[in-house]
Amino acid sequence: MTELVPVPPAGWDQEALARLGGAIGFADGRSRYVGGWVRDALAGSPPGDLDIGTQLAPEEVRESAQSAGLTVWASASGLAHGTVGVVVGGKPVEVTSLRRDVCTDGRHATVAFTDDWREDAARRDFTINALSADPVTGEVFDFFGGVHDLRAGIVRFIGDPLQRIAEDHLRILRFFRFHARFGRGAPEAAALAACTARANDLMALSRERIADELLKLLGCANPTAAVGQMLENGILTPVLPEVIEADRLAALVDAEAVADLPSDPIRRLVSILPADAAVADEIAARLKLSNVQRKRIAAAIGAPDLPPRTLAYRVGHEGAVDRLLLAGEAAAARDLSGWTPPRLPISGGALVRRGLGAGPLVARGLKMVEDRWVEEGFPPIERVEALADQTAAALLRDQ
Secondary structure (H helix, E strand, O other): OOOEOOOOOOOOOHHHHHHHHHHHOOOOOOEEEEOHHHHHHHHOOOOOOOEEEEOOOHHHHHHHHHHOOOOEEOOHHHHHOOEEEEEEOOEEEEEEEOEEEEEEOEOOEEEEEOOOHHHHHHOOOEHHHOOEEOOOOOEEEOOOOHHHHHHHOOOOEOOOHHHHHHHEOOHHHHHHHHHHHHOOOOOOHHHHHHHHHOHHHHHHOOHHHHHHHHHHHHOOOOOHHHHHHHHHOOOOOOOOOOOOOOHHHHHHHHHHHHHOOOOOHHHHHHHHOOOOHHHHHHHHHHOOOOHHHHHHHHHHOOOOOOOHHHHHHHHOHHHHHHHHHHOOOHHHHHHHHOOOOOOOOOOHHHHHOOOOOOOHHHHHHHHHHHHHHHHOOOOOHHHHHHHHHHHHHHHHHHO
């Protein structure tokens, strides 16, 4: 039976997409939808990026799209690799000329262009990612059994897994990400064996690429089994030897579900890191995470040893929710999720007006008022004014 995907794709500007299709040959089969959009459409997953493969050369794509009145961008590097970006209804679409690999070194590939759809599909990593579809009829083209594997929940390399990993070492991590998302049961045996055998290849990758792929994995609906399989087979040992168990990740995934709160890759990363702030920060620095992400990790580490709202005020709302979920306190995290920490409704000027001299004494007094206000559960301004009266009077007596 011929497999079909729904065309035209929902959620896209159909007029702009038709203009692009007219420019690059949708009707005569010179261009097709490829890769993840086709896979996700067959799987019934929410649609992601729309990518197009074409038999046209990159310069021909650029000129044709521009002639059709579409906005185009293409870097020198992108053109060399065959990719032209086109804006379709305000959203980006990548149009890539069919390619074959000339040589690879595990991190980069030198490519040559081709007009052979099978040859282009053969350079992709997994069978489920090598699908393409006719933009007019929706007919799916499947050279390597990807539709069967998608239906069966199997993530399988195209060709020799060892060779495919040698071409691009990141495929080790991508294998586990796609298994977490689409796989059912144990990983495909040959793929798992190859990833295990070549785990040391990960050391040749930049830590930014490792972090990006790891966070994508952790962002899957439930990555626990896949992460556990990685740890069981020593996949992460060469680059993240400190990560040794996934029990906290499993508990966190459960807590997020009970709290009905969205998952978060950084929070999930904390769950597999050692519960030591200094060690966790060293790992975050090694992965070249942003300062914002490192601060998030630092705030998430620690016991939720204060009342939830007090904790949110002291470490930030996000940090408090993270700590509560990581501690399995799903109900408290859910209750806290709709609450925004207030700001102390007075400033140091209120104490100056009560007779305190500006400077350290006012700062001390304001801190005393704030501590009482937080302790009492953030009462309204009337109570804060009373606390300011009491605090100013006490400090003046002590002078």
